[in-house]
Amino acid sequence: MCAGCCCPRKGDRVTPQGLFYKDFPHFVNGTGNYIFCRYWEPKTPPRALAMILHGAGEHSGRYLGIASMLTKHSLFVFSHDHVGHGQSEGKRMSVSDFRIYIRDCLQHFDMVVSRYPNLKVFILGHALGGSIAIYVANERQSYISGVIFIAPLVLLNPDSATPAKMLCAKVMYHLMPNLTLGYMDPRWLSRSLREVKNFENDPLNYHGPYKMKFTVQVLQAVAKLEKILPSITWPMLILHGDADKLCDIRGSFLLYKKASSIDKTLKIFSKCFHQLHREVPRVQGEVYALIGKWIDERLPPLEQ
Numbered sequence: 112m113c114a115g116c117c118c119p120r121k122g123d124r125v126t127p128q129g130l131f132y133k134d135f136p137h138f139v140n141g142t143g144n145y146i147f148c149r150y151w152e153p154k155t156p157p158r159a160l161a162m163i164l165h166g167a168g169e170h171s172g173r174y175l176g177i178a179s180m181l182t183k184h185s186l187f188v189f190s191h192d193h194v195g196h197g198q199s200e201g202k203r204m205s206v207s208d209f210r211i212y213i214r215d216c217l218q219h220f221d222m223v224v225s226r227y228p229n230l231k232v233f234i235l236g237h238a239l240g241g242s243i244a245i246y247v248a249n250e251r252q253s254y255i256s257g258v259i260f261i262a263p264l265v266l267l268n269p270d271s272a273t274p275a276k277m278l279c280a281k282v283m284y285h286l287m288p289n290l291t292l293g294y295m296d297p298r299w300l301s302r303s304l305r306e307v308k309n310f311e312n313d314p315l316n317y318h319g320p321y322k323m324k325f326t327v328q329v330l331q332a333v334a335k336l337e338k339i340l341p342s343i344t345w346p347m348l349i350l351h352g353d354a355d356k357l358c359d360i361r362g363s364f365l366l367y368k369k370a371s372s373i374d375k376t377l378k379i380f381s382k383c384f385h386q387l388h389r390e391v392p393r394v395q396g397e398v399y400a401l402i403g404k405w406i407d408e409r410l411p412p413l414e415q
Contacts, residue, residue: 170197352383
């Protein structure tokens with residue numbers, strides 16, 4: 112028996128990194144996993160809420176910069192690590208059903224909205240988080256003031272999404288769900304070497320190979336998105352770099368074209384990579400300013 116109180120007591124749950132969940136914001140999802148949360152409060156009373164949905168293989172802590180910017184615009188910001196990511200429980204980068212990501216986001220969304228019932232919500236989704244954001248926003252349309260997309264995953268690569276290849280992927284999924292499909296090259300994230308190193312050195316990011324089980328769940332969810340796009344009516348801001356090698360920019364064009372929203376803006380950043388919010392400083396600053404201005408224009412003016 113060890114001395115002191117540093118060891119877990121029976122019933123205590125710890126993050127994959129060994130921290131006690133009881134010491135940090137979290138919720139328990141529908142399958143009993145503990146989901147690690149982050150909250151950023153403005154110095155003034157919030158005039159809206161902002162939910163950040165991170166991309167595959169990363170975690171909510173990587174959005175501190177965006178969250179801090181949003182709080183300066185008097186937004187209460189909340190986020191969580193998707194199951195199997197960061198400091199949340201679950202097998203790393205593995206999910207039995209894509210719907211679990213959506214379900215957890217809806218649960219967290221409802222928790223925060225119940226705390227601030229009179230405030231509207233903005234959602235910011237990056238890459239995989241953009242896919243999830245579409246599903247979440249469409250199921251909570253009456254609460255949504257707008258959705259900001261940064262390089263959203265909306266369209267499958269046509270070379271890998273032929274009917275024959277999709278059928279093959281489903282067969283492989285059932286036969287060898289743990290088959291590895293290669294690694295994501297961090298150099299594709301940003302032209303900033305500092306940001307690439309930041310990703311590589313962050314132990315909360317996933318640095319292993321992508322597996323068939325995860326990939327097929329994502330492919331199937333994304334394949335269904337195009338049918339949903341015409342039902343979108345909420346305001347949207349879509350940002351994408353034209354040198355993005357991870358999420359097909361044609362998906363952003365499709366989202367802009369197919370959505371029924373009257374209020375929609377598409378901004379393409381020349382020669383920029385996947386994570387515009389972590390691009391070279393000039394681009395990052397432009398992205399932050401654009402998001403802040405877009406949100407301000409859709410909210411009542413701040414009281415002096």
